[in-house]
Amino acid sequence: MTEPKILIVDDEDMMRTALEQWLRLSGFEVRTAGNAPEALRLADDWHPHVILTDVRMPGLGGLDLLRSIQESGLPIEIILITGHGDVPMAVEAMRAGAFDFLQKPYVPEQLVNSLTRAAERARLKREIADLRRRLDGGDNELANRLIGVAPCMQALRRSILELAPIPADIILLGETGTGKEVVARCLHDFSPRAEKPFVAVNCAAIPAELIESELFGHEAGAFTGAGGQRIGKFEYANGGTMLLDEIESMPLLAQAKVLRVIQERVVERLGSNRQIALDLRIVATSKVDLELESAAGRFRADLFYRLNMATLHLPPLRERGDDSVLLFHHFLALAARRFGREPPELHPADIDAILTHAWPGNVRELRAAADRFALGLNGNGRALGHMLGNRAPDLGGGALAERVANYERHIIETELRRHDHSVAAVAEALHVPRRTLSEKMARLGVSR
Incomplete structure (x- = not known):
């Protein structure tokens, strides 16, 4: 798998350099831009998976860059960083389609995890876009069947x-x-x-x-x-x-x-x-x-x-990795066309619900779920996970570090079930070294 491509956008030279060095060491391919217009030009030419941008910059800020990328339709995820963040700004960013919103000072490992997940989401978007192009072509290739x-x-x-x-x-x-x-x-x-x-x-x-x-x-x-x-x-x-x-x-x-x-x-x-x-x-x-x-x-x-x-x-669908997301998008588009509706947007939580659901009925169950979602039969506007009966992880009520540990434990346990308890497969899916994953499992009390 190719290295995820990250575009850093910040008007401060020292911040760009520090981030670039850290992310290269963390396994990313990195380029930088000092302002939003330069970032837009690079996005058109280089096609990064993720843009990591400061919110407050001279001229066009991070939110303006986010809106421009959204309007362009490019399959790029945006993560915003600010030292002046507040709740209204975070809400505005997430509503505008940001993948994540981090406030300085951030934990480096948290940033790497967020970038990894965002890059995976961008890759899925590109596969889905390619799938739709092939399906719209109307040919009879086996891959379309x-x-x-x-x-x-x-x-x-x-x-x-x-x-x-x-x-x-x-x-x-x-x-x-x-x-x-x-x-x-x-x-x-x-x-x-x-x-x-x-x-x-x-x-x-x-x-x-x-x-x-x-x-x-x-x-x-x-x-x-x-x-x-x-x-x-x-x-x-x-x-x-x-x-x-x-x-x-x-x-x-x-x-x-x-x-x-x-x-x-x-x-x-x-x-x-x-x-x-x-x-x-x-x-x-x-x-x-x-x-x-x-x-x-x-x-x-x-x-x-x-x-x-x-x-x-x-x-079975549970052994096909990200295919469940591709198939859900495909059936959702077919159902929306059949019912004469616009296909509803899938939010990050919906994607996670698709990937973590067991799908005991396999593709037949997934297609029925896509039909219900296209009709709006997803629990009075609730997330897809509620319709599928997925339970949110219990993160407890302790300190932030304890809740983060509980969430990491939930992710690792979910991936272990998806990959038949293969630690090597989970390490590849989560883009972490196997030794790091094993140490984290030991620390979190996760057993195979």
């Missing part, structure tokens, strides 16, 4: 492009709401079968006594109530792709007959002896491990082995 920049999503897209042209049956394994049907549709649409039918069958939604008729079809009079001929799903999907969704719910008797269809690539309608040749790809989805289910006798092992030419694992 399976949105995400997490390494696991990039690997998934590569696998889809590799497998799509190959006539191989595939198992899609993933939790509820991870987008298994979307992936199945991508495998179809990016294959030579794209112009042929894509037929989806939810195995859990069909009663056991009807599943054979639904899949294989029947002739007139094949059973009581069969008044006419019916084409089954397998036959209807001929030439294309057949999706067997939630295949773990299919009755064992039906599994035996489906196995024969998959092995022989022929189907017989109920009440008929005529075999109909099939040319189709089978994509099966499951939210449980079919190998374990077959070992436990709840799923036919021979059907599992026949389907398991390739298995794609769909990652």
Whole structure:
């Protein structure tokens, strides 16, 4: 990851030099400007992630610079520093869109933490802007169908492009709401079968006594109530792709007959002896491990082995890092367009709520939350975290240092849960050395 780019704006030479040296040692790429007009020119050319500016300067001050950056639409976060700060000024700055407001004398570590978080927010804004540009382009790239920049999503897209042209049956394994049907549709649409039918069958939604008729079809009079001929799903999907969704719910008797269809690539309608040749790809989805289910006798092992030419694992949203924010922005824009409304603005607290929520329902839950947020159904104007049921950290009522320690503990514990308790992954996510993080965890009493 590239170093965050920080632009320091201050009319005092000594202050600029001291800040520049400190921030370079702290791992930032730094440039300086002595006034707001110079800062605006640098912002246009250099595109910093964060502008750290004094409030009171000759001519245009820090608040004026903040408003100019906001009007320009540049994805840059602003942190204001002043030696003359007061509550009204801080309120005005935050309402104008400042990321943070620090009063001199500030704690250097607090400044570094604020800059790190602001740079991460700016990076997210840029990714979201790039995502919107690609989506507005209207092309049919796989990245527009399976949105995400997490390494696991990039690997998934590569696998889809590799497998799509190959006539191989595939198992899609993933939790509820991870987008298994979307992936199945991508495998179809990016294959030579794209112009042929894509037929989806939810195995859990069909009663056991009807599943054979639904899949294989029947002739007139094949059973009581069969008044006419019916084409089954397998036959209807001929030439294309057949999706067997939630295949773990299919009755064992039906599994035996489906196995024969998959092995022989022929189907017989109920009440008929005529075999109909099939040319189709089978994509099966499951939210449980079919190998374990077959070992436990709840799923036919021979059907599992026949389907398991390739298995794609769909990652849950909690393992996809910042993808949750990208997806929320995407679905929020779609919902606002559908409802004929302007998409509501997401504030820093809303972004934090998205990143820290567990999302047990994965992308499906996130999309529903974006729809509610677009409609204003977020708890009478309260933050998104209230709508999601996220609890604010209990910072206690002690001194400032104690409250800061409690907040740091909350952040580290949240990141540990997000990254499966990997200290190395948390250190990378928080942009701190692993040794520093380990020492801080020991001091705060945070265990893995």
